[in-house]
Amino acid sequence: MTTIEVAGLALTYPGPPAVPALRGVDLRAEGGLLAVVGPSGCGKTTLLRALAGTERPEAGSISLGGERVEGPGLHLPAEARAVTLVPQEGALFPHLDVAGNVGFGLRGLPRDARRQRVAELLDLVGLPGSERRRPHQLSGGQQQRVALARALAPRPRAVLLDEPFSALDATLRVSMREEVVALLREASTTAVLVTHDRDEALSLADRVAVMHEGRVLQVGEPSEVYRRPSSLWVARLLGETVEIAGEVAEGVAATVLGRIPVAGDGERLVLRPEQVVPTREGVPAVVEGVRFRGPEASVALRVGDTALTARWASTELPAVGDLVRVGVRGPAIAVD
Numbered sequence: 001m002t003t004i005e006v007a008g009l010a011l012t013y014p015g016p017p018a019v020p021a022l023r024g025v026d027l028r029a030e031g032g033l034l035a036v037v038g039p040s041g042c043g044k045t046t047l048l049r050a051l052a053g054t055e056r057p058e059a060g061s062i063s064l065g066g067e068r069v070e071g072p073g074l075h076l077p078a079e080a081r082a083v084t085l086v087p088q089e090g091a092l093f094p095h096l097d098v099a100g101n102v103g104f105g106l107r108g109l110p111r112d113a114r115r116q117r118v119a120e121l122l123d124l125v126g127l128p129g130s131e132r133r134r135p136h137q138l139s140g141g142q143q144q145r146v147a148l149a150r151a152l153a154p155r156p157r158a159v160l161l162d163e164p165f166s167a168l169d170a171t172l173r174v175s176m177r178e179e180v181v182a183l184l185r186e187a188s189t190t191a192v193l194v195t196h197d198r199d200e201a202l203s204l205a206d207r208v209a210v211m212h213e214g215r216v217l218q219v220g221e222p223s224e225v226y227r228r229p230s231s232l233w234v235a236r237l238l239g240e241t242v243e244i245a246g247e248v249a250e251g252v253a254a255t256v257l258g259r260i261p262v263a264g265d266g267e268r269l270v271l272r273p274e275q276v277v278p279t280r281e282g283v284p285a286v287v288e289g290v291r292f293r294g295p296e297a298s299v300a301l302r303v304g305d306t307a308l309t310a311r312w313a314s315t316e317l318p319a320v321g322d323l324v325r326v327g328v329r330g331p332a333i334a335v336d
């Protein structure tokens with residue numbers, strides 16, 4: 001699998017006003033799927049284009065498989081990098097059939113070899129025998145599969161995915177993204193996915209990089225960045241938070257929810273809603289609201305003067321006005 005290494009990458013779009021898009025980005029991906037997540041305008045798509053070679057940074061370096069492709073005095077063009085980009089809506093060529101789309105990057109191969117490679121890829125993405133169909137004859141999910149097959153056809157060193165599921169409806173989006181990740185892993189390809197969807201990043205990726213204002217704030221396994229965010233901003237981006245006050249001494253915080261073990265050394269205590277659980281030995285809380293969400297529900301609670309939100313299974317829910325007892329499962333995270 002290809003290793004992608006980014007060091008000190010910087011890029012500013014000229015103004016006026018000038019807009020810094022990348023500010024000293026350091027990043028590494030070695031096999032599997034790296035998801036880059038952040039709000040619109042944080043620089044994640046610019047980073048992807050820099051990896052692809054369609055944007056030229058003003059500072060920093062990029063290496064692919066140990067080969068420097070970007071750096072001071074060096075800019076390997078996109079067509080020479082052996083990486084492929086899957087855009088948001090697949091962007092299939094409407095005048096070409098499926099075989100023509102998938103084989104577009106294989107025009108240097110003999111006809112029989114090209115035909116065999118196209119058939120292999122269509123079988124891989126679950127569309128065997130569809131060579132003669134046109135893009136308008138395919139569903140949205142089928143078009144994304146063809147786009148992925150086209151990206152994998154030349155056996156690239158890496159596949160770059162630019163929010164490829166954003167145009168699909170909710171049900172298809174969930175199934176399609178799982179299929180795509182499975183296909184990438186079957187093909188043993190290093191992939192970088194940029195997305196603004198935190199659930200997509202956390203559920204699909206082997207590693208997650210969180211971006212904000214042109215910087216990478218944290219990189220780690222999905223469970224690590226969710227449970228141990230490096231800052232309050234990262235914590236809020238990756239999920240709902242329960243932010244409480246407390247006096248910390250010797251790794252334990254005294255709070256309205258009782259004494260809670262603390263990890264980290266920041267000034268703000270953060271819990272996730274699923275950590276606030278009903279328990280017979282807990283502190284009393286008044287239920288102020290219940291919002292049903294299918295298999296789970298958000299429960300608004302008040303403990304003294306403190307309002308907080310819990311996330312409980314929807315099988316047995318309290319009613320508004322009920323008095324319940326709650327405690328905390330696991331440590332709070334102290335962040336800046």
